[in-house]
Amino acid sequence: xxxxxxxxxxxxxxxxxxxxxxxxxxxxxxxxxxxxxxxxxxxxxxxxxxxxxxxxxxxxxxxxxxxxxxxxxxxxxxxxxxxxxxxxxxxxxxxxxxxxxxxxxxxxxxxxxxxxxxxxxxxxxxxxxxxxxxxxxxxxxxxxxxxxxxxxxxxxxxxxxxxxxxxxxxxxxxxxxxxxxxxxxxxxxxxxxxxxxxxxxxxxxxxxxxxxxxxxxxxxxxxxxxxxxxxxxxxxxxxxxxxxxxxxxxxxxxxxxxxxxxxxxxxxxxxxxxxxxxxxxxxxxxxxxxxxxxxxxxxxxxxxxxxxxxxxxxxxxxxxxxxxxxxxxxxxxxxxxxxxxxxxxxxxxxxxxxxxxxxxxx
Numbered sequence: 001x002x003x004x005x006x007x008x009x010x011x012x013x014x015x016x017x018x019x020x021x022x023x024x025x026x027x028x029x030x031x032x033x034x035x036x037x038x039x040x041x042x043x044x045x046x047x048x049x050x051x052x053x054x055x056x057x058x059x060x061x062x063x064x065x066x067x068x069x070x071x072x073x074x075x076x077x078x079x080x081x082x083x084x085x086x087x088x089x090x091x092x093x094x095x096x097x098x099x100x101x102x103x104x105x106x107x108x109x110x111x112x113x114x115x116x117x118x119x120x121x122x123x124x125x126x127x128x129x130x131x132x133x134x135x136x137x138x139x140x141x142x143x144x145x146x147x148x149x150x151x152x153x154x155x156x157x158x159x160x161x162x163x164x165x166x167x168x169x170x171x172x173x174x175x176x177x178x179x180x181x182x183x184x185x186x187x188x189x190x191x192x193x194x195x196x197x198x199x200x201x202x203x204x205x206x207x208x209x210x211x212x213x214x215x216x217x218x219x220x221x222x223x224x225x226x227x228x229x230x231x232x233x234x235x236x237x238x239x240x241x242x243x244x245x246x247x248x249x250x251x252x253x254x255x256x257x258x259x260x261x262x263x264x265x266x267x268x269x270x271x272x273x274x275x276x277x278x279x280x281x282x283x284x285x286x287x288x289x290x291x292x293x294x295x296x297x298x299x300x301x302x303x304x305x306x307x308x309x310x311x312x313x314x315x316x317x318x319x320x321x322x323x324x325x326x327x328x329x330x331x332x333x334x335x336x337x338x339x340x341x342x343x344x345x346x347x348x349x350x351x352x353x354x355x356x357x358x359x360x361x362x
Contacts, residue, residue, distance in 0.1 A: 003187050005206040010193035010231045013052060017085055017197050021047050024199070027088035027148065032076055032102060034250040034282065035093040035120055037271050039164045039260075040141060042200075043157035044150050046089065050196040051076045052227060052251065057342070064109045069098045070311035071342050072227050077102070081109055089147060091140075093118040095284030096316060114147035116140055120275060123286040129276045137272035157267055161260050163200045170207055171195060171256040175247045179220075179301035185244040189234045192252040218243030219358055222298035222333070224324065225249050225309030226282060226317055230344040237307065237346075240354045246301035248294050249309070254280040283320035291320065291327035299331040304361055306335035307354070334360070 009016045021028045029046035031038060041048035051072075058071075058078030065077065073096075079085055090106060090113060092099050103115035118140040121132040141152050171192050177183030195203050221242045228234065228251040237244065247253040257279040264270035281287045298306060306328050310317040325335045336357045338350050346354075 002206060002208045003190070006194040006198075006203070007187070007190040007231065009198055010190040013049075013193065013197040014079070014085065016194075017047075017049055020049075020197070020199060020202075021086055028086055029089040029091060030076070030080075030085070030087050031091045032073070032099055033091075033093035033095065033118075034255040035095065035275055036091045036118055037137075037164075037275065039157060039160035040137070040152070040268075040271065041089070041091060041144070042160035042164070043153050044144055044148055045153065045156070046148075047199070051079075052193060052196045052229075064105050065098070065101075068313045070314045071340070072229070072311050072314075073098045073102065077105070077109075080106065080113065087113060089114045089116060089144065091116050091118065091144070094120050095122065095282065096314075116143040116147055122284075124276045124278075124281060125286075125288060130273050133276040134269050134272040137268060137275070141268065152268075154267070158262075160200075161267060161271065162262055163204065165260055165262065167195050167200050167203055168256045168258060170204075171252065175253045175256065178247065179245045185234050185238055186231065188247075189228055189252060190231055192256070193228065193231060196251075219361065220245040220302050220304055222246040222294070222301070222303040222306040222328075223249060223309060224294060224306060226311060226314055227251050228309065229311075229340060232345040233309070233340075236351065237354070240351060241358055242305075242307070242354070246298050246303055248280065248297070250282055254278070254282060282316065284316040291324040294324060295327040295331045295333065298328065298333055303333055305357055306333050308335055308337045310337055310339050312339050312341040 024047050026045055026047045029041040029048045031041065031048065031050045038048040038050060058074045060081035061074040061077035080087055080090065092102050094100055103117050106113050106115055119136045121129045123129060145151060174183050174188040174191055178185060178188060191207065218238065218241050221244055223244045228249055258274050260274045261270045281290065308321055321337055328335045334357065336353060
């Protein structure tokens with residue numbers, strides 16, 4: 001148990017998912033967006049997981065979708081088309097064009113696999129966004145009910161919302177500790193990656209009470225991006241002399257920032273509002289001054305540089321990158337875009353670029 005268990009799951013989430021489904025005997029529901037609330041899938045009686053890993057070869061996925069889609073989605077499709085995971089339901093959310101297209105592709109390639117799509121607003125500030133999010137989540141729940149033939153269990157939803165929130169709170173505390181020096185990046189990201197596939201009760205039982213202290217010094221940096229494809233990326237960045245002090249990824253701080261008003265009279269509505277009011281959004285949502293807010297957080301954490309970790313062909317990241325880089329420059333923080341494709345770690349060329357960035361720092 002403890003950190004060893006969390007890091008073990010983070011390194012091989014697929015094996016953990018298989019073992020979990022066999023152990024729990026529930027239908028497997030895979031969420032392909034950080035905006036799909038896992039507590040809702042829990043309440044439908046599913047073993048709910050969030051897709052995270054990236055595989056290096058996806059011939060089946062290449063046969064059903066365009067080559068200029070990111071490897072995150074192609075990896076998920078490859079896993080589903082190869083039937084390596086016994087999925088019963090795939091849940092997607094609006095925002096990314098490729099994710100939005102997944103239900104249509106699966107309806108042709110895997111007609112036996114149920115899908116449900118959460119149509120959240122793209123612009124997420126203000127009361128209209130909250131109202132649209134509520135309507136979207138209610139419609140999503142009805143779609144899941146029709147696909148699975150099972151009702152939403154409100155008692156289970158209450159339990160799931162509370163325990164999932166506790167997991168997010170502990171992950172957020174890990175990443176808050178990066179800047180203060182009470183936590184190091186590998187266990188923090190290991191905990192976040194493990195939470196994507198572990199049952200929340202198991203995750204909480206494994207999560208140690210003690211902090212994981214940094215293993216050494218390094219240049220303090222911000223890590224930004226949609227997903228962290230593997231723990232190897234974090235270990236390689238650390239081995240190159242970087243020390244992550246601030247996070248802006250869906251894998252970690254963005255999703256962990258979401259808070260549900262657990263005592264609300266309508267918990268479904270409260271969950272929907274939490275999705276619209278998430279303090280740290282992905283660039284697939286329109287949020288005023290997001291780049292400036294990320295830059296301010298990096299400066300407050302003491303970052304001297306920023307790594308923008310992008311999946312190749314990820315349009316939301318690509319569209320935001322110039323503005324985010326400019327906002328970081330305005331506060332004196334240079335940035336470097338590392339574009340990942342099929343690999344789980346960094347290429348030799350990417351490692352050289354990181355070293356060049358470090359050598360250029362004053």
